[in-house]
Amino acid sequence: MDACLHKINGISHTFHDIFDFDIAITVLSQYVGHPYWRHSKPVCESMYGCTIREDLDYLCNLNGLQWHHISMERVMGGVVPLVLGGLGLVLLYRLIQRVKQGAVIQDAVVVITGASSGLGRECAQVFHDAGARLVLCGRDEARLQDVVQELKTTTDNSQRQTYTPRTVTFDLSNTSETVAMAAEEILRCYGHVDILINNAGISYRGNILDTHISVQRNVMDTNYFGPIALTQALLPSMVRRHSGHIVVISSVQGKISIPYRSAYAASKHATQAYFDCLRAELEHYNIQVTVVSPGYIKTNLSLNAVTGDGSKYGVEDKTTTAGRDPKDVAQVVLMAVRHRSKDIVLAGLLPTLAVYIRTLWPTLFFKLMATRARKEQKPKDE
Ligand SMILES: NC(=O)C1=CN([C@@H]2O[C@H](COP(=O)(O)OP(=O)(O)OC[C@H]3O[C@@H](n4cnc5c(N)ncnc54)[C@H](OP(=O)(O)O)[C@@H]3O)[C@@H](O)[C@H]2O)C=CC1
Numbered sequence: 032m033d034a035c036l037h038k039i040n041g042i043s044h045t046f047h048d049i050f051d052f053d054i055a056i057t058v059l060s061q062y063v064g065h066p067y068w069r070h071s072k073p074v075c076e077s078m079y080g081c082t083i084r085e086d087l088d089y090l091c092n093l094n095g096l097q098w099h100h101i102s103m104e105r106v107m108g109g110v111v112p113l114v115l116g117g118l119g120l121v122l123l124y125r126l127i128q129r130v131k132q133g134a135v136i137q138d139a140v141v142v143i144t145g146a147s148s149g150l151g152r153e154c155a156q157v158f159h160d161a162g163a164r165l166v167l168c169g170r171d172e173a174r175l176q177d178v179v180q181e182l183k184t185t186t187d188n189s190q191r192q193t194y195t196p197r198t199v200t201f202d203l204s205n206t207s208e209t210v211a212m213a214a215e216e217i218l219r220c221y222g223h224v225d226i227l228i229n230n231a232g233i234s235y236r237g238n239i240l241d242t243h244i245s246v247q248r249n250v251m252d253t254n255y256f257g258p259i260a261l262t263q264a265l266l267p268s269m270v271r272r273h274s275g276h277i278v279v280i281s282s283v284q285g286k287i288s289i290p291y292r293s294a295y296a297a298s299k300h301a302t303q304a305y306f307d308c309l310r311a312e313l314e315h316y317n318i319q320v321t322v323v324s325p326g327y328i329k330t331n332l333s334l335n336a337v338t339g340d341g342s343k344y345g346v347e348d349k350t351t352t353a354g355r356d357p358k359d360v361a362q363v364v365l366m367a368v369r370h371r372s373k374d375i376v377l378a379g380l381l382p383t384l385a386v387y388i389r390t391l392w393p394t395l396f397f398k399l400m401a402t403r404a405r406k407e408q409k410p411k412d413e
């Protein structure tokens with residue numbers, strides 16, 4: 032300790048500054064667990080030859096330094112403006128991006144799959160109102176024509192030019208022939224596609240033990256192979272034009288898997304993976320990829336879901352009834368296209384928390400899901 036005292040009493044002004052700086056870091060680490068602690072401790076030890084906690088305290092007192100006080104002031108004086116300045120810069124950057132990058136929807140050719148109901152129908156409404164030239168897709172031409180009539184009759188107050196939507200009818204799950212032919216028909220409508228919204232999909236309710244493999248395959252065909260086949264058929268035209276935007280409506284279940292949804296969650300995980308790869312591969316062609324992962328939406332999804340034997344589930348679940356209004360979700364999709372967002376999770380606190388827990392604390396997530404599976408056990412298991 033004498034040796035340390037000697038050093039401190041004899042230090043130059045410069046050393047004093049360093050000494051104070053290290054104390055500041057020490058204090059910061061004590062108060063907020065700053066990681067510099069690890070770095071500063073050995074530095075102080077080697078510089079002053081003492082152990083930092085008690086000895087520096089002692090040395091400061093001898094030097095007449097109110098070190099807790101001085102150091103906090105110095106640290107806060109430097110860190111707070113830095114943090115606020117940084118935050119300001121980030122906000123400014125985002126603001127500039129919003130103003131600068133707003134993609135133009137007026138006259139854009141927008142293809143929407145699953146446009147006959149639910150979220151797809153609401154997307155048709157918002158993109159139509161924004162002046163897009165729509166190509167609406169589904170399996171049932173009559174239902175698509177209902178949407179066309181509705182869009183033609185509803186007028187919003189803007190002076191924007193709107194267009195009568197075209198329709199292309201096909202089954203997405205028939206990837207061997209139909210999808211490629213449908214892509215050609217879509218391209219014939221306006222000669223190109225600016226924005227493809229892969230929205231169509233079906234859900235599933237079932238216990239894996241009782242689910243026929245053909246059901247797993249059918250959900251995968253509709254939710255994964257269909258959309259990727261359509262995307263790949265339309266891509267060459269986008270690549271040639273060095274322009275395009277591909278949106279896919281995935282689900283929170285593309286990020287986490289919950290019990291009795293194997294086919295659906297698997298198809299949405301595959302979707303997320305494929306479109307993440309696509310985004311990276313297409314960036315240099317100026318083609319954007321947006322994955323939207325909503326939580327529950329109030330649509331016919333659960334009514335139309337298939338069960339393990341392929342029959343229709345036919346029930347509107349409470350979670351669906353309590354879900355978001357599809358109009359609001361459609362607005363988010365429009366904004367995501369305008370801002371060229373890459374990945375959006377649109378869910379409540381618990382599902383969002385669950386996404387993080389799945390990554391950061393998987394054991395807890397698996398435990399929670401196993402408990403949930405036991406609670407929701409289907410009658411056939413009992
Ligand atoms: N509702 C929810 O809670 C959530 C939904 N999503 C996703 O949103 C998307 C839209 O679903 P949502 O609006 O909720 O459900 P809906 O059941 O209301 O709509 C599904 C749409 O997909 C179309 N579709 C289904 N199967 C096929 C097929 N084989 N070929 C072509 N079109 C098909 C249907 O058209 P038609 O029957 O006329 O052919 C319908 O227009 C889905 O991808 C879904 O996974 C994501 C998260 C939550």
Ligand SMILES: CCCCCCCCCCCCCCCC(=O)OCC(=O)COP(=O)(O)O
Nearest residue numbers: 234235282283284325326327333381382384385
């Ligand atoms: C220590 C605190 C831990 C808190 C963790 C909470 C874990 C809660 C789990 C929440 C699971 C949310 C699942 C959400 C599923 C969802 O929103 O899916 C959207 C859909 O695609 C709906 O399709 P479906 O056919 O299933 O109706």
